[in-house]
Amino acid sequence: MKWLLDILKGKWLGHPLHPIIVHLPMAMWPGALIFDLLSKWQIGGNAMVRLSFYAISFGLVASLLAVPTGVVDWTGIKKEKPAWKIGLYHMILNLLVALLFAINLGLRMQTFREATEVAGAPLVLSVIGTGLLIGSAYLGGRMTYHYGISVARMSKDEWREIAEAGGANLPPE
Amino acid sequence: MNGARSPKPAAPIFHRSKIDMFKDFLEGKPLGHPIHPMLVHFPIGFFVLSFLLDITTFVFPKASNLVLASFWAMLLGLVTAMLAALPGFADYSDIRRDHPGKRTATTHMTLNLMAVVVYAINLALRFSADVSLRVHFFPFLLSLAGVTLLFISGYLGGRLVYDDGIGVGRHKRHLPPPRDTIYLVPPIPGADAVFVPVMAAQQLRERETLRVEIDGQVMTMAKVDNQIFAFQEFCTHRFGPLSEGKFEGFNVQCPWHNSCFDVRTGEVTNGPAKINLKTFKVEVRESKVGILLSRETKSL
Numbered sequence: 001m002k003w004l005l006d007i008l009k010g011k012w013l014g015h016p017l018h019p020i021i022v023h024l025p026m027a028m029w030p031g032a033l034i035f036d037l038l039s040k041w042q043i044g045g046n047a048m049v050r051l052s053f054y055a056i057s058f059g060l061v062a063s064l065l066a067v068p069t070g071v072v073d074w075t076g077i078k079k080e081k082p083a084w085k086i087g088l089y090h091m092i093l094n095l096l097v098a099l100l101f102a103i104n105l106g107l108r109m110q111t112f113r114e115a116t117e118v119a120g121a122p123l124v125l126s127v128i129g130t131g132l133l134i135g136s137a138y139l140g141g142r143m144t145y146h147y148g149i150s151v152a153r154m155s156k157d158e159w160r161e162i163a164e165a166g167g168a169n170l171p172p173e
Numbered sequence: 174m175n176g177a178r179s180p181k182p183a184a185p186i187f188h189r190s191k192i193d194m195f196k197d198f199l200e201g202k203p204l205g206h207p208i209h210p211m212l213v214h215f216p217i218g219f220f221v222l223s224f225l226l227d228i229t230t231f232v233f234p235k236a237s238n239l240v241l242a243s244f245w246a247m248l249l250g251l252v253t254a255m256l257a258a259l260p261g262f263a264d265y266s267d268i269r270r271d272h273p274g275k276r277t278a279t280t281h282m283t284l285n286l287m288a289v290v291v292y293a294i295n296l297a298l299r300f301s302a303d304v305s306l307r308v309h310f311f312p313f314l315l316s317l318a319g320v321t322l323l324f325i326s327g328y329l330g331g332r333l334v335y336d337d338g339i340g341v342g343r344h345k346r347h348l349p350p351p352r353d354t355i356y357l358v359p360p361i362p363g364a365d366a367v368f369v370p371v372m373a374a375q376q377l378r379e380r381e382t383l384r385v386e387i388d389g390q391v392m393t394m395a396k397v398d399n400q401i402f403a404f405q406e407f408c409t410h411r412f413g414p415l416s417e418g419k420f421e422g423f424n425v426q427c428p429w430h431n432s433c434f435d436v437r438t439g440e441v442t443n444g445p446a447k448i449n450l451k452t453f454k455v456e457v458r459e460s461k462v463g464i465l466l467s468r469e470t471k472s473l
Binding site: 013014015016019020022023024026027028030031034035038044046047048050051054055058137138141142144145146147148150151152153154155156158159160162163165166167168169170171 | 205206207210211213214215216217218219221222225226237238239241242244245246249273327328331332334335336337338340341342343344345386389390391405406407409410411412413428429430431439446447448449450451
């Protein structure tokens with residue numbers, strides 16, 4: 001089991017995996033909203049409708065990988081830390097967003113091959129989904145940039161050497 | 174927080190010029206989150222989507238509108254890439270010149286600029302080409318090159334955050350971090366106690382910091398409540414840069430994982446760090462501010 005956890009944590013890459021993978025849904029779903037709006041304004045026609053469909057699908061596929069890598073990173077946070085709770089909200093929101101875009105995709109299934117502009121219900125779902133996603137992504141960013149989750153996790157030995165060379169008091173290894 | 178010893182100093186008022194405020198905005202200080210890493214999701218995602226759609230045109234040669242869809246994705250990628258570049262430059266300008274991550278950052282920026290040029294050419298070629306069912310060979314090759322550049326560069330960008338801690342916790346601090354390390358040599362090597370004047374310390378503003386290295390000892394000098402304190406540069410948790418930390422009362426907070434230390438004594442006032450900081454004696458001699466470096470501080 002430990003080997004699987006190490007793969008999901010990105011040890012082999014020297015970089016946590018979750019923040020890499022999330023670029024895809026994070027770009028695809030707000031992108032789908034942009035494409036929806038463009039098609040609504042008669043720009044791009046069916047190519048735009050299709051693009052929105054492909055973007056949502058690609059985002060959903062990528063989110064399948066984002067979930068296990070994210071959960072593994074989250075379980076590494078101690079429960080009493082403020083980042084743990086943020087991580088929990090981040091996860092719940094993301095699951096909700098993924099569900100909304102899955103429904104969104106289902107609604108487009110029949111029409112995307114021919115339609116030249118987005119229908120009402122999928123557009124509304126894109127707006128809600130994107131709004132929630134931005135909120136959730138902000139929380140994810142706070143975990144990294146405010147609470148330092150995964151920061152200096154893999155590079156701590158190198159930093160220790162630099163600190164030691166700089167004459168610092170060090171914690172026991 | 175350990176504010177019991179003496180009254181907490183009042184928070185200073187920071188005078189910032191319009192340019193400074195614009196830079197603060199680009200660095201995401203009002204938002205509490207750096208902006209460049211937020212925006213880069215979009216060019217990365219859209220360029221990858223465009224590349225996948227290109228491949229799909231080979232796999233499903235009969236599907237219509239894929240070439241056009243790929244074009245639109247790429248166009249949105251280029252627009253968002255240029256949006257992401259601006260806060261990227263601001264972030265880059267605040268990395269200390271001798272920071273271990275500085276070279277990685279330079280490479281990251283160079284590769285990204287190359288990717289932008291590659292995609293601009295790519296788009297121009299596609300714009301002038303007849304819309305067909307399959308993407309042409311040369312634009313496809315450019316997409317392959319662009320995605321490759323992007324992967325390497327994105328990886329380096331991630332290393333900057335997760336290994337070097339660039340941008341982590343920076344929004345908590347009002348003033349920019351030190352631009353350079355000041356390297357000083359003690360005048361009498363090997364003496365029991367030597368006074369090393371630090372000229373730049375004279376001009377320090379409230380809560381401004383210097384990163385100073387004397388005889389292999391790397392330290393932060395900071396002005397808090399009109400006094401200058403000196404303590405080790407590296408946090409005792411994961412060795413984050415305290416010269417880039419936030420000051421609250423007499424505490425310095427590490428930008429990475431928020432450990433707090435009393436600048437007067439070096440004591441931990443808030444975890445995750447457990448070990449106290451090494452502190453250095455700051456003295457004024459002949460109206461010069463400097464560090465009194467003694468044998469004990471070295472061997473501590």
